Amino acid sequence: MHGTPHTVADVMTRTVVALVRDTVFKDIVKAMGRWHVSALPVVDGDHRVLGVVSEADLLPKEEFREGDPDRYARLRRLSDLSKAGARTAEDLMTAPAVTVRADATLAQAARAMARGKVKRLPVVDADGVLEGIVSRSDLLKVFLRDDEDIAGEVRDQVVAFLFPDPVEPIRVTVRDGVVALTGRVRDTSIVPVAARLVRAVEGVVDVDCALLGPPRRPDLDPDLPGATPAGGADRDLPAPSDSHR
Template sequence: MNASRHPATVSDVMTRKVVAVTLETSFKDIVRTLEQWKVSALPVVADGTRVVGVVSEADLLRKEEHREDDAPPVGAVPDKAAAVTAEQLMTAPAVTVRDDAPVAQAARTMALHRVKRLPVVDADGALQGVVSRGDLLKVFLRTDEDIARDVRGIVMVDLLPEAWQSVGIDVVDGIVTVSGLLADRSLVPVVARMARSVEGVVDVRFDLTSSRV
């Protein structure tokens, strides 16, 4: 990732090469596609690119779980155990994330819905890619030098412009250490919060002296 003082967005880390299925895709074709692409879920699209649902391995396994159940009455609306197309199998509406959303928002959405991957869509709901937990971790691959530059820019320039000579900021393995003389210790929580807002920061630590408490 390139150095930037702006929070990373989903479009910065997502996988753009993505496969999707249509509403009419058959059960067996879905299984084949999952196996071919080595994924556990697929977006379901309508009108070419609009994401309308997601079909997962869990949706497909309903058929195996209910293999010995009685067949549904003729004409009944099929549940997932009797489904044969993506439209019948999928979970809808799909949980998606916008391509311009911050990485942190995507992480919260994954945690909230307990999913490992999210279809990425644009403002019109068209499929742009997929973002996974592994993709979100890419922000932690930024170099210590890039992180330090961003933290100094935010903390030293925006918050503490008068402290250039007395406060130092160093980064090792993503851990930020703020050291030196800080005249007002009440600024410590503010400095910590602003430093943690920088992409790639693992932790923030302080080694400070103070002219007043």
């Protein structure tokens, strides 16, 4: 129903700096500084991703530089101690790497980052060959979408689909990514569905849904003159007399 969602291929960086297994510690630090990145993928001779070296993998060398930790710390941080003595990318990298495919949606990439607790993901093909890098900031680019563009998709893909015959026209306004819906619809049971679908539109920050049902008709007191009894018929009212003709 919605327009085609953006994928990782739409936002990823295709020019990628990668390390090979035997890249030495100082060259890794230099590469990170030169390219202003906090992590670099490690690849084999066929450019398949083997792992990732991040700043967190490098820090133990400085942390434990002045001496060995106590026995408790050694037991608790065996991996960090191993990296403190590492010299090459192969020994430093975290493996296997958390990766993502280019055709994954931005939501799927965001979930992978959250589960892996990483800031950047290598983008690979079906054979694990490196194709690019996607970062947190890349995933947030969708929120730069123009408000009017968002409003147009909400009108065409959500409102027109769910409410083709509203009681009164539904107004869609968007400001800073926040969508507001106002108007009256015939079936209020699908209003929560509308809010959920609008929230799923790319670039939407939040939804203010104020859709109402049809206006209620006041119940007339049957004792009032001119009131129509239940059923709407006037057959119980006395017929007009000749004197009133």
